[in-house]
Amino acid sequence: MIPAPFDYARPASLDEALDLLAGADPSIRVLAGGQSLIPLMKLRLARPERLVDVGRIDELRGIRDRPDGGMSIGALTTWAALLDDPRIRRYGMLADALPQIGDVQVRNRGTIGGSLAHADPTSDIAAPALALDLELVARSAARGQRVIAATKFFTGPFTTALEPDEILTEVRIPPGDAAAGSAYAALPQLASGYPIAGVAVVLFRSPSSPAAPAAPAAPAAPGAYSRCLVGVTGVGDHPYRAVEVERAVVAGASFSDAAQEIATAQRVAADIHADREYRAAMAVVMARRALDAALARLG
Amino acid sequence: MARIGIRLTVNGEPVELEVEPRRLLVDVLRDDLDLTGTKVGCDTSSCGTCTVHLDGSAVKSCTVLAVQADGATVRTVENLASDDAENLHPLQAAFVEHHGLQCGFCTPGMLMTALDLVERNPDPDDGEIRHAIHGNLCRCTGYQSIVTSIREGARTMRGEQPRTWTEARAAEAPGLARKR
Numbered sequence: 001m002i003p004a005p006f007d008y009a010r011p012a013s014l015d016e017a018l019d020l021l022a023g024a025d026p027s028i029r030v031l032a033g034g035q036s037l038i039p040l041m042k043l044r045l046a047r048p049e050r051l052v053d054v055g056r057i058d059e060l061r062g063i064r065d066r067p068d069g070g071m072s073i074g075a076l077t078t079w080a081a082l083l084d085d086p087r088i089r090r091y092g093m094l095a096d097a098l099p100q101i102g103d104v105q106v107r108n109r110g111t112i113g114g115s116l117a118h119a120d121p122t123s124d125i126a127a128p129a130l131a132l133d134l135e136l137v138a139r140s141a142a143r144g145q146r147v148i149a150a151t152k153f154f155t156g157p158f159t160t161a162l163e164p165d166e167i168l169t170e171v172r173i174p175p176g177d178a179a180a181g182s183a184y185a186a187l188p189q190l191a192s193g194y195p196i197a198g199v200a201v202v203l204f205r206s207p208s209s210p211a212a213p214a215a216p217a218a219p220a221a222p223g224a225y226s227r228c229l230v231g232v233t234g235v236g237d238h239p240y241r242a243v244e245v246e247r248a249v250v251a252g253a254s255f256s257d258a259a260q261e262i263a264t265a266q267r268v269a270a271d272i273h274a275d276r277e278y279r280a281a282m283a284v285v286m287a288r289r290a291l292d293a294a295l296a297r298l299g
Numbered sequence: 300m301a302r303i304g305i306r307l308t309v310n311g312e313p314v315e316l317e318v319e320p321r322r323l324l325v326d327v328l329r330d331d332l333d334l335t336g337t338k339v340g341c342d343t344s345s346c347g348t349c350t351v352h353l354d355g356s357a358v359k360s361c362t363v364l365a366v367q368a369d370g371a372t373v374r375t376v377e378n379l380a381s382d383d384a385e386n387l388h389p390l391q392a393a394f395v396e397h398h399g400l401q402c403g404f405c406t407p408g409m410l411m412t413a414l415d416l417v418e419r420n421p422d423p424d425d426g427e428i429r430h431a432i433h434g435n436l437c438r439c440t441g442y443q444s445i446v447t448s449i450r451e452g453a454r455t456m457r458g459e460q461p462r463t464w465t466e467a468r469a470a471e472a473p474g475l476a477r478k479r
Contacts, residue, residue: 007320008303103434106359
């Protein structure tokens with residue numbers, strides 16, 4: 001399969017790349033690692049007239065500690081580079097999710113920024129992106145830099161808050177909390193590896209109530225958890241935060257009861273691999289597993 | 300459509316080419332450079348038989364534009380055996396000895412993915428091998444003999460004496476007996 005013809009530009013700097021996008025021409029696409037875009041172009045589901053290949057812009061690559069205690073990940077950082085970095089693997093849900101993304105070859109080439117901007121509604125990384133409250137940094141020639149909260153970023157299937165003249169340059173993980181535990185649980189569709197349902201959870205223990213419940217199934221006393229963040233992928237038409245589960249956990253519901261709320265506000269997707277009822281049931285199971293695993297890692 | 304000049308180092312040799320931007324690395328390797336050891340299987344980045352090393356990392360060459368590889372070093376399966384087919388790479392020799400192939404179509408990709416693994420992790424266990432070849436499909440073997448071949452090839456690459464199929468089976472037997 002051969003993509004439709006296109007013009008190709010490979011700017012050497014971010015500013016040069018932003019200038020190429022300045023006309024906000026929707027027939028121009030940004031190419032990073034190409035692991036999502038090239039397959040779409042081969043199937044001719046995407047037919048950009050011009051590609052701006054940002055793959056050589058080194059300023060967009062790399063993982064740095066931020067002064068506030070958080071992390072900054074350049075948009076061009078590959079999955080393989082993230083998996084190799086012990087600072088990234090500290091985040092339990094990322095240690096869970098990263099090895100499930102694609103395969104070795106795809107992780108060697110695919111980038112976190114490219115994947116987020118592609119916004120596949122079944123992307124594994126979307127659930128941790130939401131549950132970690134990532135900040136997505138976008139730049140344009142006209143308006144400079146702006147920061148988009150993960151919750152405002154995914155707006156529909158393969159659709160994001162990025163404007164056509166913007167490039168996603170950086171992903172920021174807010175400062176971690178030593179008292180937080182996190183996990184990602186997903187049921188992969190066996191042929192593609194994409195999740196039928198994937199749930200990422202961050203659980204913060206309330207400082208005033210350090211005792212964990214005796215068993216995960218038992219209801220915690222209200223106030224045991226000061227904060228709970230739940231990101232869901234593969235279930236709705238785009239990745240979302242399951243605020244109903246978050247509220248139930250903080251209010252002291254048992255994890256099994258809280259998990260029932262995982263898709264209550266969603267129109268659950270159906271396809272040949274999973275109808276609505278099955279996908280919704282699996283989302284509940286994954287929510288429960290992610291909550292249990294996050295609790296087990298709670299410091 | 301305008302062609303673009305690119306330079307590659309393929310299996311140690313510098314190459315200059317003019318390519319349409321839409322051409323895939325695998326097609327340039329096979330059609331322009333006659334390196335047909337690298338196969339096109341699914342052409343949808345699922346099967347992995349098009350795997351080559353790009354600047355030292357395994358990638359699926361059906362999902363890389365040739366223009367993206369401009370300036371890069373490419374290593375293909377042809378580069379594994381030194382000089383001639385009598386002088387197989389330890390991984391290739393292990394695939395022969397341990398029945399790591401039947402039809403052989405997935406083998407170029409299996410070998411290049413296995414090499415990527417062993418270069419990073421010289422002593423992988425079977426679980427690590429299976430995780431590493433997740434992106435390589437074989438429709439003949441059921442994978443067990445591929446896993447054995449990679450494990451045994453990695454042994455040879457660590458400088459240990461190559462084992463025959465019978466010796467490897469004998470070494471595995473206690474484990475197999477325990478499982479039963």
